[in-house]
Amino acid sequence: MGVGSAEKTETGDSPFSFRLLGIGFWQAWWMLVLCTTIVVPPDLSFLGVRPSVWTLLFTSIGFAIAAIIAPRVGSFIERGRMFGVAALLCTVGTGVCLVMRALPGHDAFTGLLLAFLMIAAFGNALLLVMWGELWATLATDRVSQYLFSSYAFAFVLFFGVQLLPEIVTAAAVCLLPLASCAILYSSRDETRRAPSAAVFAVDRPLVVKAMGAVVVAGLAYGIAQSFYASMAAPHIAEGRPDLLVAGACFIALAAHIAFERSAAAPIAMFRPIVPALSIGLILFAVLPIAYGYFGNGLVIVGGYCLDILIMLVSADLAFRAKRPVALFFSCSILVLRLATIAGLAAVDLAAGVGLVSPDSQLHLLIALAVLVILVGTLVFSQSELQRFYQPQPAIRQNRDLEEHCAVMAERCGLTAREAEVLMLLASGRNVPYICKELCIAESTARHHVGAIYRKLGVYDRQGMIDVILQG
Structure with a gap:
């Protein structure tokens, strides 16, 4: 279906397209790589920094490359070979990492393993950029429902894959990005909206405020994840109960959005961010360490909601400005990823040289919670988000x-x-x-x-x- 076409009746809703949950396969792969030891050995460390930080850094480089070439390439999703490139990089990079992970003495191949992790991360960045390009042009009013449902589906996949036999789990991890690419390719015929016909004002100070808020939230998220890995995780027997909490919250959010059907998708995505991040940080600080996963689960909810909000808003802004979506999308996600990396790496490095004690970690979490609340209410609130969607005021023409x-x-x-x-x-x-x-x-x-x-x-x-x- 092309621009303006619609598979719906004049008096009914457009049918729910399950293909648009395909980004959930990408998200499940991302979580399995970052949050488990299936792909990357738990004892792997390079320059004193954990593998998750390197994965985020490599992905950030991928977003930077996409932003640089976007003005010349135009739309990645309209170039068929890009699907093959993304699928090949993700699948091959992940597969080689899995093979090396299983080899005895893999410590000797740390540099090589990181190289293939970089290849997989580049493919991951390209795939997410193309999903962003699709979201930018979808005409459906179900955008928030699709995105929340996709992330809820990703949590189901995340835990379901780990219940499979080890060899099947490894194969599934390799196939997840391939499945996401294939579904994205088939989704190109979804109902698309026409190019923006309106003139929108560009409020540069508002953009600066938004980026500042993203940096604060990214730092808070990264610091919380680093503390969880070093403080709480050793006291938990196995698994990721924090992700179980986050998954349950996303299922609830998806159900709420499905019933509410709000026309203001960005608002629906913005509302959970500040409460989830701030309450999660506070719970993490005050609960017994063995129950810190409740707090970290809420922090993950806030971080993932911020992810999908940035995906939607940056894609919308690019679409309205008639500029390459990949440029706006990549730059926005890049800011969040770099802030998260800074939070993760700073705690790792500070703890490594003895600058951060357990008591000071808890005080820092409380301070971060207060900072998130202040930024989300005084610096960039829901009203500021609405201003992003305010068109340029116009004088009425001489017509009725x-x-x-x-x-x-x-x-x-x-x-x-x-x-x-x-x-x-x-x-x-x-x-x-x-x-x-x-x-x-x-x-x-x-x-x-x-x-x-x-x-x-x-x-x-x-x-x-x-x-x-x-x-």
């Missing part, structure tokens, strides 16, 4: 409102029913009135409102009016 709506409906590829709903919304009518006027169910009316907002690139009525008046 109905003509403005008709022009914008055609430019943005709205269906006939969506054009009717747009006109009623612009006239000040609410959802109950629209249901009565068009003889449709409330759920259907809300679906049309969400689809209109998505195609216009806004998430509230005021932004919609501003876009209409630009027509």
Whole structure:
């Protein structure tokens, strides 16, 4: 299906596309590499820094490369060979790491193992960038539902794969990125929205504030993960109970989003971040160390929600600015990854030279919780996020409102029913009135409102009016 096409009726919701959960295969692979010893030996260390830090660093380099070449390449997802490149790098890199991991005396091959880990990480970055390009152009109003459901699905895969026999687990880890690539390739015919027809203001100070908030959250996340690995993990017999907590929370979030069907997808993703990070850090600091996984589980929820928020917002901003999505997407994720790396590495290095004691670690966690709350309420709050989606105010042209709506409906590829709903919304009518006027169910009316907002690139009525008046 091309731009503006839709596999739906004029009076019903678009069908749920299970293909769009395919990013969950990528996320499950990422978690298995970072959070288990299946791919990387537990005793592996290079320059005093743990393998997870190197994996994040290599992936960050991949994002940097994608950002550099994006202006010349354009859209990665439109180049078929990129799917093969991403699948090959991820699968081969992971496979060789698994083989070397099983060899006796693998300590002698640390440099070589890290080299193939770098290859896998590069493929991982390319694959995620292409998923970001797909999210940027999807016309569906279910974006938040798909992303939360994908991450919930990833947790199911994460634990399910580890229950398999060892050789099957190894094969599954190699095949997960391949499956994600194949599903992404088949998803290119999902309903796409037309190129942005609106003019949006670029508020550079707002972008700086957003990046500052991302850095603080990334540092807090990285520091918490480093403390968990060094303080709590040794007191836990086996497994990752913190990820069980995080998985349960994501399943609950996915269920909530499925019932709520909010038209404001970025807001739905933003709301859990500050509470999850701050409460998680506090619980980690005050609970007995053996129960620290409850706090770290919430920290992971906050970190992953921040991940998907950045994915969506950066892709949306690039789409509206008519710039390469890979450029905006890669730069945004790169900032978060580098902040996380700084948090992880700083604690590792400080602990290695005896600068961080157990007591000071707990005090630092409390201080980080307070900092996250301050940043999320005073520096970059929900109202600042909404400003990202505020169009450039326009002076109404010499034409009536109905003509403005008709022009914008055609430019943005709205269906006939969506054009009717747009006109009623612009006239000040609410959802109950629209249901009565068009003889449709409330759920259907809300679906049309969400689809209109998505195609216009806004998430509230005021932004919609501003876009209409630009027509």
